[in-house]
Amino acid sequence: xxxxxxxxxxxxxxxxxxxxxxxxxxxxxxxxxxxxxxxxxxxxxxxxxxxxxxxxxxxxxxxxxxxxxxxxxxxxxxxxxxxxxxxxxxxxxxxxxxxxxxxxxxxxxxxxxxxxxxxxxxxxxxxxxxxxxxxxxxxxxxxxxxxxxxxxxxxxxxxxxxxxxxxxxxxxxxxxxxxxxxxxxxxxxxxxxxxxxxxxxxxxxxxxxxxxxxxxxxxxxxxxxxxxxxxxxxxxxxxxxxxxxxxxxxxxxxxxxxxxxxxxxxxxxxxxxxxxxxxxxxxxxxxxxxxxxxxxxxxxxxxxxxxxxxxxxxxxxxxxxxxxxxxxxxxxxxxxxxxxxxxxxxxxxxxxxxxxxxxxxxxxxxxxxxxxxxxxxxxxxxxxxxxxxxxxxxxxxxxxxxxxxxxxxxxxxxxxxxxxxxxxxxxxxxxxxxxxxxxxxxxxxxxxxxx
Amino acid sequence: xxxxxxxxxxxxxxxxxxxxxxxxxxxxxxxxxxxxxxxxxxxxxxxxxxxxxxxxxxxxxxxxxxxxxxxxxxxxxxxxxxxxxxxxxxxxxxxxxxxxxxxxxxxxxxxxxxxxxxxxxxxxxxxxxxxxxxxxxxxxxxxxxxxxxxxxxxxxxxxxxxxxxxxxxxxxxxxxxxxxxxxxxxxxxxxxxxxxxxxxxxxxxxxxxxxxxxxxxxxxxxxxxxxxxxxxxxxxxxxxxxxxxxxxxxxxxxxxxxxxxxxxxxxxxxxxxxxxxxxxxxxxxxxxxxxxxxxxxxxxxxxxxxxxxxxxxxxxxxxxxxxxxxxxxxxxxxxxxxxxxxxxxxxxxxxxxxxxxxxxxxxxxxxxxxxxxxxxxxxxxxxxxxxxxxxxxxxxxxxxxxxxxxxxxxxxxxxxxxxxxxxxxxxxxxxxxxxxxxxxxxxxxxxxxxx
Numbered sequence: 001x002x003x004x005x006x007x008x009x010x011x012x013x014x015x016x017x018x019x020x021x022x023x024x025x026x027x028x029x030x031x032x033x034x035x036x037x038x039x040x041x042x043x044x045x046x047x048x049x050x051x052x053x054x055x056x057x058x059x060x061x062x063x064x065x066x067x068x069x070x071x072x073x074x075x076x077x078x079x080x081x082x083x084x085x086x087x088x089x090x091x092x093x094x095x096x097x098x099x100x101x102x103x104x105x106x107x108x109x110x111x112x113x114x115x116x117x118x119x120x121x122x123x124x125x126x127x128x129x130x131x132x133x134x135x136x137x138x139x140x141x142x143x144x145x146x147x148x149x150x151x152x153x154x155x156x157x158x159x160x161x162x163x164x165x166x167x168x169x170x171x172x173x174x175x176x177x178x179x180x181x182x183x184x185x186x187x188x189x190x191x192x193x194x195x196x197x198x199x200x201x202x203x204x205x206x207x208x209x210x211x212x213x214x215x216x217x218x219x220x221x222x223x224x225x226x227x228x229x230x231x232x233x234x235x236x237x238x239x240x241x242x243x244x245x246x247x248x249x250x251x252x253x254x255x256x257x258x259x260x261x262x263x264x265x266x267x268x269x270x271x272x273x274x275x276x277x278x279x280x281x282x283x284x285x286x287x288x289x290x291x292x293x294x295x296x297x298x299x300x301x302x303x304x305x306x307x308x309x310x311x312x313x314x315x316x317x318x319x320x321x322x323x324x325x326x327x328x329x330x331x332x333x334x335x336x337x338x339x340x341x342x343x344x345x346x347x348x349x350x351x352x353x354x355x356x357x358x359x360x361x362x363x364x365x366x367x368x369x370x371x372x373x374x375x376x377x378x379x380x381x382x383x384x385x386x387x388x389x390x391x392x393x394x395x396x397x398x399x400x401x402x403x404x405x406x407x408x409x410x411x412x413x414x415x416x417x418x419x420x421x422x423x424x425x426x427x428x429x430x431x432x433x434x435x436x437x438x439x440x441x442x443x444x445x446x447x448x449x450x451x
Numbered sequence: 452x453x454x455x456x457x458x459x460x461x462x463x464x465x466x467x468x469x470x471x472x473x474x475x476x477x478x479x480x481x482x483x484x485x486x487x488x489x490x491x492x493x494x495x496x497x498x499x500x501x502x503x504x505x506x507x508x509x510x511x512x513x514x515x516x517x518x519x520x521x522x523x524x525x526x527x528x529x530x531x532x533x534x535x536x537x538x539x540x541x542x543x544x545x546x547x548x549x550x551x552x553x554x555x556x557x558x559x560x561x562x563x564x565x566x567x568x569x570x571x572x573x574x575x576x577x578x579x580x581x582x583x584x585x586x587x588x589x590x591x592x593x594x595x596x597x598x599x600x601x602x603x604x605x606x607x608x609x610x611x612x613x614x615x616x617x618x619x620x621x622x623x624x625x626x627x628x629x630x631x632x633x634x635x636x637x638x639x640x641x642x643x644x645x646x647x648x649x650x651x652x653x654x655x656x657x658x659x660x661x662x663x664x665x666x667x668x669x670x671x672x673x674x675x676x677x678x679x680x681x682x683x684x685x686x687x688x689x690x691x692x693x694x695x696x697x698x699x700x701x702x703x704x705x706x707x708x709x710x711x712x713x714x715x716x717x718x719x720x721x722x723x724x725x726x727x728x729x730x731x732x733x734x735x736x737x738x739x740x741x742x743x744x745x746x747x748x749x750x751x752x753x754x755x756x757x758x759x760x761x762x763x764x765x766x767x768x769x770x771x772x773x774x775x776x777x778x779x780x781x782x783x784x785x786x787x788x789x790x791x792x793x794x795x796x797x798x799x800x801x802x803x804x805x806x807x808x809x810x811x812x813x814x815x816x817x818x819x820x821x822x823x824x825x826x827x828x829x830x831x832x833x834x835x836x837x838x839x840x841x842x843x844x845x846x847x848x849x850x851x852x853x854x855x856x857x858x859x860x861x862x863x864x865x866x867x868x869x870x871x872x873x874x875x876x877x878x879x880x881x882x883x884x885x886x887x888x889x890x891x892x893x894x895x896x897x898x899x900x901x902x
Contacts (some may be wrong), residue, residue, distance in 0.1 A: 022745055023596060029599050032664055032805035035798070127594075133746040135594025142593075143578075143586025146473060146766030148480050213483055277728055277752060294473055294759030295584040299752040301728065308745030315597030323795035344774040346484070354483035 018307030101128035125317035134311030147292035213350030469758030496536035576768035584760030664801030
């Protein structure tokens with residue numbers, strides 16, 4: 001292997017261009033840290049670009065680039081789950097290491113892709129797929145490698161966090177802020193992936209796998225977006241000392257806990273204490289809070305998107321590969337049971353044959369606190385009825401707020417509960433909604449003390 | 452090499468015991484992640500302990516353990532800079548990898564130790580030496596490996612942060628909180644290293660090296676503690692929207708900046724904006740804020756001390772070594788110019804022959820904002836005199852607060868300035884103190900907007 005490392009960049013959108021800029025800007029730092037020349041030899045682009053260095057070969061045939069002898073590492077930043085998958089499989093088959101920012105692809109087809117990479121002695125790196133420039137994959141796979149991870153909670157969709165921040169700070173309704181996010185380029189024209197929590201669920205599936213050593217199971221992530229969050233609830237939450245954030249949670253439930261043993265994978269709006277650092281991560285920032293034994297809580301925060309942040313993560317992966325590529329040809333002498341490609345950190349943090357089949361819990365098995373907003377005719381017995389139903393269901397009330405009527409004869413009652421299994425809460429709410437004094441559906445939002 | 456990894460732990464204090472507990476608690480996780488059995492074969496302890504597994508050999512002769520054939524990795528947690536150095540050099544000479552939590556030793560003798568490790572094809576890992584369980588060494592050496600780091604600011608002494616937090620939250624004076632910190636076991640009987648900033652300076656020297664690719668230069672760190680911080684200044688700062696934290700700063704000053712080119716290494720109390728996340732990291736927590744190009748700002752926060760946090764970092768290093776030990780015997784075939792011990796991340800993040808001799812700036816060359824508290828007789832012209840002196844020195848005022856007199860005839864004037872070279876500020880203060888209307892020494896605390 002020569003002393004230079006040859007990169008191909010597939011896709012010259014925001015991220016691809018960001019990677020080219022990073023390499024130009026930081027050439028000296030990269031060389032000083034790696035001892036290698038890192039050069040882009042080929043780029044995959046649909047139309048010929050005249051702003052690209054003439055030494056770089058431009059090619060619209062991505063499958064050809066992924067098989068090219070002139071490439072050591074293939075960087076996939078085209079997105080999507082079809083062509084992107086084909087070129088990644090092609091690169092793997094041809095013995096190239098792959099770096100990708102593609103969370104949707106990995107969350108949905110990662111098990112297959114990583115297995116194929118193991119077979120072919122190459123590594124598929126994906127730091128940029130979760131939380132942008134925050135090196136959360138490295139932190140969890142390596143920095144916390146000696147810990148038992150108990151749970152994590154993350155702001156892992158910048159658009160959603162921008163919307164929740166603006167709603168609270170400026171008292172603007174959801175639809176209004178969403179339009180602005182679209183105008184600013186934070187949200188796509190079709191904002192479904194962001195506001196319905198699908199993007200966050202992709203990332204959560206990846207985080208949960210490397211936290212607990214379980215296969216990727218995106219299809220089992222419980223997913224709730226922020227489209228139903230009203231200013232009314234944002235304000236009540238604040239009044240009670242909480243803030244509503246859209247969070248992804250991965251939680252290990254051991255059998256000694258209440259409820260069933262297994263893993264909770266869920267994405268939903270959540271009331272968290274106002275004074276928690278996570279509650280003060282604002283705008284398009286991302287942050288992941290990890291609780292592990294024996295370390296305790298650690299928090300990682302930074303830009304979750306944008307050309308610079310994503311390029312930083314992509315190139316951190318490249319640097320990782322560059323730093324191990326020297327050992328690539330020597331692996332037949334290895335007598336370890338690790339994957340053999342010189343990069344000894346397993347794709348999903350745990351040795352492939354050590355992934356566990358811990359069950360993923362259904363939504364009705366999940367245990368969380370709740371914020372309830374109940375609208376009732378202002379009759380004397382209503383609060384007694386509600387609290388009796390909750391008490392009969394074994395649900396402990398942590399706080400109650402009864403506000404003056406905003407419609408004639410109607411008052412919202414806000415109730416915060418301690419953690420309870422969702423199935424119990426479902427039954428209690430069903431009963432509450434059957435009360436004659438109750439005028440509307442009960443609004444519920446999950447609550448977590450992050451303790 | 453057999454499939455099991457044999458550890459020696461030198462020192463069975465809080466951290467050594469924490470490492471043993473972690474291995475017992477997380478044995479399954481460690482095995483699932485590494486594919487290896489990680490076993491403690493020897494421990495170094497002055498007196499025989501009967502609470503240690505009888506399979507583990509106890510030995511008071513640390514130099515013998517460091518040379519033992521029954522050990523792959525030596526974990527040094529005895530502390531100090533004399534015996535600790537001897538046993539580490541002995542381990543290196545005998546081809547053992549070393550893991551240490553010893554910031555004082557590395558800050559003062561790291562250049563020599565790392566060079567000796569390179570010579571002997573072993574790695575000296577030190578994640579636990581800075582910011583406890585936060586994997587900040589890994590983040591900066593690897594996660595941010597593609598970035599040009601511009602500056603970092605860290606709460607890197609938990610005791611100091613506990614004291615500053617209590618002073619502000621509870622309005623308690625410094626001496627009072629220090630006594631409590633000592634009673635709680637946070638601060639040593641001799642708290643000099645904590646409250647004078649020496650411990651933070653050790654850690655800053657390490658962080659700065661891996662940020663900028665410069666040799667360790669602890670002796671050049673400008674170091675100011677928190678013993679002079681009064682409640683009066685804490686409260687004025689809050690009133691102006693700032694919070695005083697004890698921070699370590701490493702700042703790259705390029706020639707295009709005002710002032711001289713070079714690196715600022717400084718530890719001192721600092722006013723930072725109240726709403727910065729860093730200002731809301733409380734108690735014994737540590738946090739490091741890194742500003743790099745093109746990533747921008749990222750923050751890393753968690754427990755900076757304690758058995759669990761330190762053991763987590765020590766064992767993260769062990770896991771790192773375990774994951775690369777398989778390639779240890781194959782390095783003679785490497786044709787790279789990297790160090791040859793299978794661990795391809797350089798000790799100080801940059802290839803040893805690529806460390807730069809960027810000058811470390813003297814205190815009077817450093818550029819920061821300032822908080823000034825000036826006590827003056829309440830005569831009409833005093834404010835005009837002060838502001839004229841500052842203006843003549845080219846110092847821009849950002850805010851002024853003039854409080855009612857607290858002694859008869861005396862009023863404190865609080866002035867916040869924009870960044871200025873310290874030498875200019877020194878001259879201005881000298882002139883201000885010569886004014887007849889000024890009754891006391893000018894109190895100054897540095898200020899940083901973290902922008």
